[in-house]
Amino acid sequence: MNQSGYKSENSVVLYGISKVEYSLNGCTPYPMCLKSCANYLGQDVSLDFTMVSTGTAFRLTWDTTSWNGGNIDAMHTFDDPEEVYRLGVEALGRDFDMLARAANTCGVEFISCKKSDNKDDFIRFIKAQIDKGFPCIALGIIGPPEACIITGYRENGAVLLGWNFFQDNQEFASQVKTDESGYYITNKWWENECTLAVISMGEATRPLISTKTILENAVRVMTGRYDKKSGSIYAKGIAAYDEWKKAILNDSEFPPNAVMPILAERIMCHGDAMSCLGDGRHNAAVFLNKLAEEFPEHKDLCKCAAGHFSKVVSNIGKMADLLGRFDRNEQQMQNLAKPDVRRKTAALIDECKAADSKALDALKQLAESM
Numbered sequence: 001m002n003q004s005g006y007k008s009e010n011s012v013v014l015y016g017i018s019k020v021e022y023s024l025n026g027c028t029p030y031p032m033c034l035k036s037c038a039n040y041l042g043q044d045v046s047l048d049f050t051m052v053s054t055g056t057a058f059r060l061t062w063d064t065t066s067w068n069g070g071n072i073d074a075m076h077t078f079d080d081p082e083e084v085y086r087l088g089v090e091a092l093g094r095d096f097d098m099l100a101r102a103a104n105t106c107g108v109e110f111i112s113c114k115k116s117d118n119k120d121d122f123i124r125f126i127k128a129q130i131d132k133g134f135p136c137i138a139l140g141i142i143g144p145p146e147a148c149i150i151t152g153y154r155e156n157g158a159v160l161l162g163w164n165f166f167q168d169n170q171e172f173a174s175q176v177k178t179d180e181s182g183y184y185i186t187n188k189w190w191e192n193e194c195t196l197a198v199i200s201m202g203e204a205t206r207p208l209i210s211t212k213t214i215l216e217n218a219v220r221v222m223t224g225r226y227d228k229k230s231g232s233i234y235a236k237g238i239a240a241y242d243e244w245k246k247a248i249l250n251d252s253e254f255p256p257n258a259v260m261p262i263l264a265e266r267i268m269c270h271g272d273a274m275s276c277l278g279d280g281r282h283n284a285a286v287f288l289n290k291l292a293e294e295f296p297e298h299k300d301l302c303k304c305a306a307g308h309f310s311k312v313v314s315n316i317g318k319m320a321d322l323l324g325r326f327d328r329n330e331q332q333m334q335n336l337a338k339p340d341v342r343r344k345t346a347a348l349i350d351e352c353k354a355a356d357s358k359a360l361d362a363l364k365q366l367a368e369s370m
Contacts, residue, residue: 006152012130013152013161015181016040020149020163027279028056029165030074030137030147034088036163037135037149037201043092045208048290051283053091053209054084058221058284060276060356062240062247064233067269072276074147075108076234078220079227082110085137085199087217091209095202099125105193106145107230113197119190122198123157126150129200135162140195142186143172150198151183159187211291215367218284222360238360241353244273245346254337263333270336270345271328277352278316284359285309301366308359315348315355322348 006013018036026032031050038045051057054077061076075081082098089096098113099122116122129136136150143166151162166172167184177185189195224239235243247253248270254263285306292302322341323332335341 010156011152011154012127013154013179013183014040014130014133014135015151017135017149017151017163019182020165022165027275028074030054030084030088031056033137033147033149033163034092037137038092040135041201041204043204045092048283048286050088050091051280052214052218052287054088055217055221056084057280057287058218059280060237060240060244060273062235062243062273064226064235064243066232067247067253067265068232069265069268069272070106070144071234071269072272073145076227076236079225079236080111081108082112085197087209089199089201090206091214092201093204093206093208095200095205097125097200097202098197100197101195104196106196107232108145108196109230110197122190123153125198125200126153126160127157134201137199137201138162138189138195139197139199140192141189142166142176142184142192143169143194145194145196154185155187159185160189161185211295212367212370215363215370218363219360219367222356222363238353238357240273241349241356244270245349248342248349249346251339254339254342258337260330260333263337264328267323267328267333267336271326271332274316274319274326277312281309281312281316281356285313295370298366298369301362301369305359305362305366308355308362311355312352312359315352319345319348 006015017040020032020036026047028051031047031054034050035045035047056074056077059077061071063071074084077084085098086096100110100113100115102115102117126136130152138148138150139145141148141160142164146165148164149162150160153160161179161183164184167176175188179185222237224237226239227234227236288302288306292299320326322344323335
C-alpha cells in the first residue's frame, strides 16, 4: 500500500487523507475533495487551483422554475453535468473514470460515463481503485449527492469509509459510525438514493491543465445562458443574476404570514448563492493574483479581474450584514422577508453582476493573449 494503508482479508483502508468539511476555508465539496485526494497522492495543489481548474470558482446558477436547493451544485457548472467531474480529474493530469447510477430520483442524467444499477458493479469499481492505493470521489454515500471521499472498504466492499460533508449531520447520518481516524463507516451507502456516482482519480500521466485552458473554461462558465433540464430552466453565468434578483424582489414569494418552512427554503437558496459567490470569487481572485506574479506581462489584466472578483466578495459581505450575519436561522429568515432588505439586496446583486461582467471581459482578453 502507498502512504499509510491498512490491508487485511476483505478490507483495505487508506489512512492519512485530509478531512473535508464545510468551514470558513471552503464550502464547495468537489474541488475540496480533489485537493485532499491529490495532496495524498503527492500533488501539492492548492484549493484555489482546484476551484478554478474545475470551473466551480466562476459558477452561478439559478433555477427559474422554483426555489431549488440544488441551484449551486457543482454539476451545474457547465451544461453537461459530467463535465465538471471529468475536468477536475483531468486538470490534475490524471485518468478519469466514472460509474453512475443508471436511474436516480434526483433528476440528474449523466450522458457519457458508464452506468449501472447493480451495487456489485459499484463495489468492483471502488475496490479496484482502493486496492491500487487511490482514493475515490463519490456523489452521495451519506446525505445529498454532494462530492465526498471514499478512503477504504471493509467486508469486501459492503462497508465504506471516508470523509463526507454530512457525516456528523444527524438528519442523514443517524446510522453512520466513526472510525478512530475520524473516517465515516457506513453500510447503508447503496440504500441512499442520492448516491449517484463514483469517480476514480487514476494515474497521473500528463501535465496539469494549462492556464489558457482554465481561462477559456472560466469564460464558458461565466457567459450568460439558459439551460433546460428535467423540467427546470437554469439561468447560468451572468444571466443568473437577473433571475436571482427577480426572485428576491417578488413580494408574492414572501407573504406577510409566511410559515417557517417557506422562509427556510428562501434563505437556503439565497444563502447558497451568496456562499457560491463568496467562496468561488475569493478563490478566483487568489488564483489571478498569483497569475499576476507568474506572468508579469499580463499583470494588469490579472489584477483587474482579481479586483472585480474581490468586489463581488465584498458585496456578499454587505448582503450578509443586511441579514444579520451569514447564518441561516430565524433572524435571517425574517430579515430576508422584509421588503427594504430585499430591495437593498437586489441593488447589491446588480453590483455583483456589474463586477462579474467586468471580470469576464478581463478574462476574455487574458485567454486571447495567453
